[in-house]
Amino acid sequence: MPDQKRRSVMGVVFLTVFLDMVGFSIIFPLFPSILDHYLAVEGEASLVGDLQRWLQGFADSDWAVIALFGGVLGSLYSFLQFLFAPVWGALSDRHGRRPVLLLTLGGTALSYLVWILAGGFALLVVARLLGGVMAGNLSLASAAIADTHEGKDRAKGMGMMGAGIGLGFVLGPAIGGLTAEWSRGLDWAAYSDLGLNPSRSRWSTGSGPRAASQRRSPRSGVGCRPSARARATRSAPWVTSTGPGCARPAWPTSST
Numbered sequence: 001m002p003d004q005k006r007r008s009v010m011g012v013v014f015l016t017v018f019l020d021m022v023g024f025s026i027i028f029p030l031f032p033s034i035l036d037h038y039l040a041v042e043g044e045a046s047l048v049g050d051l052q053r054w055l056q057g058f059a060d061s062d063w064a065v066i067a068l069f070g071g072v073l074g075s076l077y078s079f080l081q082f083l084f085a086p087v088w089g090a091l092s093d094r095h096g097r098r099p100v101l102l103l104t105l106g107g108t109a110l111s112y113l114v115w116i117l118a119g120g121f122a123l124l125v126v127a128r129l130l131g132g133v134m135a136g137n138l139s140l141a142s143a144a145i146a147d148t149h150e151g152k153d154r155a156k157g158m159g160m161m162g163a164g165i166g167l168g169f170v171l172g173p174a175i176g177g178l179t180a181e182w183s184r185g186l187d188w189a190a191y192s193d194l195g196l197n198p199s200r201s202r203w204s205t206g207s208g209p210r211a212a213s214q215r216r217s218p219r220s221g222v223g224c225r226p227s228a229r230a231r232a233t234r235s236a237p238w239v240t241s242t243g244p245g246c247a248r249p250a251w252p253t254s255s256t
Helices: 002-024 028-042 047-056 062-095 097-116 121-148 150-182 188-194 209-214 228-235
Strands: 239-243 246-250
Touching: 002 062, 002 097, 002 121, 002 150, 028 047, 028 062, 028 121, 028 150, 047 121, 062 097, 062 121, 062 239, 097 121, 121 150
Parallel strands: none
Antiparallel strands: 239 246
């Protein structure tokens, strides 16, 4: 195979594995804020509240709960990546490397889009599940290197793929932390009708039918963690307190 074509394949493979690892690790520094954010938005009587209570059975501190919460979200991604690696490999043997690789890259982009629109915790989980399924293309990337490189060049190609994996794993948390700080200065209220995270549409806050049935008295503090208010306010400045131990969005919600 010509050197130019091999370099082209290597560039695509490097970008693929880099994006896979960034998608896996970009969420790491956000776990504490994610838990507090969705608890403040959806309340204790929700999917994320049920998950928190279940995790509290294995932990005796808030930080331990956060660590387990991160482990659950991270393991979902990795488990599906493990399951679908042979699936994508078999499909690429039948239909070719390029179309299957393009399909998985498109799915990865779609998972990021779903995450952007994740006004609710359930949609965030869907984004992580989709991202994990598409990240199974690591086996496909390895096969592409093996198909286009021979002898010493094959070892070099595998080494470059490993470098892409390591670089994505290192830069992912840094990107997540930096962009989280950058996003604090944005006017998220202007995008609330789109459901953009961390804004709230009426279906994920206080004006949707589900949220209305879960609303609690701000003075009683029922359904609110005593420690959630301080952490939610500190880590998510768009959240403001409404009473002892409670937090609510600071933005007005749509009445339509």
